[in-house]
Amino acid sequence: xxxxxxxxxxxxxxxxxxxxxxxxxxxxxxxxxxxxxxxxxxxxxxxxxxxxxxxxxxxxxxxxxxxxxxxxxxxxxxxxxxxxxxxxxxxxxxxxxxxxxxxxxxxxxxxxxxxxxxxxxxxxxxxxxxxxxxxxxxxxxxxxxxxxxxxxxxxxxxxxxxxxxxxxxxxxxxxxxxxxxxxxxxxxxxxxxxxxx
Amino acid sequence: xxxxxxxxxxxxxxxxxxxxxxxxxxxxxxxxxxxxxxxxxxxxxxxxxxxxxxxxxxxxxxxxxxxxxxxxxxxxxxxxxxxxxxxxxxxxxxxxxxxxxxxxxxxxxxxxxxxxxxxxxxxxxxxxxxxxxxxxxxxxxxxxxxxxxxxxxxxxxxxxxxxxxxxxxxxxxxxxxxxxxxxxxxxxxxxxxxxxxxxxxxxxxxxxxxxxxxxxxxxxxxxxxxxxxx
Numbered sequence: 001x002x003x004x005x006x007x008x009x010x011x012x013x014x015x016x017x018x019x020x021x022x023x024x025x026x027x028x029x030x031x032x033x034x035x036x037x038x039x040x041x042x043x044x045x046x047x048x049x050x051x052x053x054x055x056x057x058x059x060x061x062x063x064x065x066x067x068x069x070x071x072x073x074x075x076x077x078x079x080x081x082x083x084x085x086x087x088x089x090x091x092x093x094x095x096x097x098x099x100x101x102x103x104x105x106x107x108x109x110x111x112x113x114x115x116x117x118x119x120x121x122x123x124x125x126x127x128x129x130x131x132x133x134x135x136x137x138x139x140x141x142x143x144x145x146x147x148x149x150x151x152x153x154x155x156x157x158x159x160x161x162x163x164x165x166x167x168x169x170x171x172x173x174x175x176x177x178x179x180x181x182x183x184x185x186x187x188x189x190x191x192x193x194x195x196x197x
Numbered sequence: 198x199x200x201x202x203x204x205x206x207x208x209x210x211x212x213x214x215x216x217x218x219x220x221x222x223x224x225x226x227x228x229x230x231x232x233x234x235x236x237x238x239x240x241x242x243x244x245x246x247x248x249x250x251x252x253x254x255x256x257x258x259x260x261x262x263x264x265x266x267x268x269x270x271x272x273x274x275x276x277x278x279x280x281x282x283x284x285x286x287x288x289x290x291x292x293x294x295x296x297x298x299x300x301x302x303x304x305x306x307x308x309x310x311x312x313x314x315x316x317x318x319x320x321x322x323x324x325x326x327x328x329x330x331x332x333x334x335x336x337x338x339x340x341x342x343x344x345x346x347x348x349x350x351x352x353x354x355x356x357x358x359x360x361x362x363x364x365x366x367x368x369x370x371x372x373x374x375x376x377x378x379x380x381x382x383x384x385x386x387x388x389x390x391x392x393x394x395x396x397x398x399x400x401x402x403x404x405x406x407x408x409x410x411x412x413x414x415x416x417x418x419x420x421x422x423x424x425x426x427x
Contacts, residue, residue, distance in 0.1 A: 014380070016264045023263065027255040041259060048267035125250045143247040148212040164205055171243065 015055040019048065022068050025145075029069060032140045033076050035129070043079070047072050066151040069141065073155055127177040135170035142167060198226045203233045207240055258371060265373065319392065321409040324385040329358040334379040334395050334406060342372040346398040349381065352391020355410050358382040372397075385412030 023044065030040035030047075051058065051071065061067050128139050141147045141155060142163075149167075153160050203226050209215045210223045227234050324330050338345075348367040349357070357363060359382055379395070390411035397404050 015268065020260065020264060023260050024255060027259070028252040031252050037253065037256070041255070041263070044255075044259075045263050045266060048263050049270045052267040052271045121246070121250050124246060128247070128250070139247065142208070143244050144250055146248060148214050149209055150212070150214045160209075164208065167208060168204075171240075174243075 015052055015058075018055060018059050018064070019051060019068070022065060023048070025065065026068060026072055029140070029145055030072060030076070032144060033073070033137065043072065043076060047075050050075070063151070066147060066155050069145075069147065069151075070155040070157075073137070073141075123178065127174050130177050131170055131173055135166060135173060138163060138166050139170050139174070198222050200226075200230060200233050203227070203230070204236060207237055210237070211241060211244065261371070261373075319407055319409040321390075321411055322383075324355075324383065324410060324412045326385045326388055326412045329382050329384045332381045332383045332393065332408070332410070334381065334408075336372060336377045336379065336397060336406075338372040338375065338377060342399050344369055344399065345372050347379075348394075348396040348398070350394040350396070351383065352389075352393065352410060354387040354389050354412065355383055355385055355391060355393070358384045372399075383410065385410070388412050 026047065027040055027044050030043040031037060034040050034043060047068075051068075058064050058067070128136060128144070131139060138152070138156065141152055142149065147155060149160050149163050152158070152163055156163065158166075203210075203223055206215055206219065206223055210220060213220075215223065227237060322330070322332050346367065346369050349365065351357065351364040353364070355364070357366065360366060381393075383393070390409060393408050393410050395406045
């Protein structure tokens with residue numbers, strides 16, 4: 001109803017008409033990044049205030065969603081920095097360097113299999129939260145929110161090759177965390193366990 | 198193509214962003230490699246599971262409040278009082294973008310619609326047939342009103358550009374305390390004039406605001422190809 005109101009009240013080419021349809025998504029992303037409803041609201045509110053003068057620019061975008069996500073992410077990072085914390089961990093060369101993917105890293109039960117054993121979204125969410133901040137942000141944006149690596153090259157201002165390596169490393173870490181907390185022993189058939197509810 | 202190549206490209210393969218030839222190479226490799234097929238399926242399942250992690254929706258009213266706040270933060274300081282033409286009463290304001298006010302004064306329960314001003318005193322918006330113009334209505338609410346029911350009725354030969362063919366729309370919404378601006382994208386389909394009626398019902402109170410829409414030009418029906426005003 002609110003979207004209807006916004007589009008009707010302010011017109012489809014207004015700031016409300018252009019950005020309004022994305023606000024729910026931006027809020028969800030802000031909540032996933034910040035971990036709190038209050039912080040998510042603050043982030044989105046600040047973002048909208050900053051974006052308001054840029055209505056025309058946003059209207060001209062072919063794909064406003066990744067652009068908006070990038071703006072939100074930058075704001076999130078800036079807030080953390082101002083607060084004296086850094087959500088970004090300087091990646092060690094062996095963590096985020098190019099071409100570190102090797103098949104041995106995937107040996108043993110995969111994170112997907114372990115997640116399948118868990119069958120609990122809260123365990124999976126906790127494991128994601130336990131990742132270092134840059135890996136966590138990437139997993140949230142790519143695996144949870146569904147941005148493609150191509151889109152994330154813009155959102156995170158990081159080359160696709162680096163993102164691939166980081167994502168691979170994040171999943172390895174995810175696997176380790178799920179393994180540490182796995183309630184049952186792997187059955188040997190984990191790769192075929194459906195994670196669909 | 199080696200297994201390590203497939204594993205490197207697996208997310209782009211699932212994203213569908215690999216270039217066509219590379220996508221075909223990965224697909225071909227998967228046809229003959231059990232290990233990579235298993236990795237692919239596992240990755241697909243993990244992504245699916247992660248995508249199902251729930252996130253709360255924003256609380257009710259947040260969207261509208263946040264958008265309103267953004268607009269307010271950049272609003273130019275206004276002069277005191279309402280625009281002169283309004284302060285002087287509902288005269289004719291022959292310009293698109295005319296703003297008509299309706300003050301939702303608290304009234305007693307059961308009170309019917311307020312009197313509609315005489316037709317010759319209605320604020321008037323001139324429209325060019327075939328063009329969409331913004332007609333702005335402002336509702337001043339004494340307090341936040343939840344569950345207000347808004348109805349817009351347009352005269353014959355006019356429609357809301359966002360809802361082609363519709364001349365009447367009703368929806369339930371919230372009005373914030375203070376000014377609520379309603380911008381209607383109105384299109385004249387033919388020459389002529391008529392009365393636009395905005396009705397707000399809240400509880401037992403119903404109030405109406407009317408404005409005159411006037412479209413100069415030919416009386417012929419313009420759809421589907423709008424004709425500029427003569």
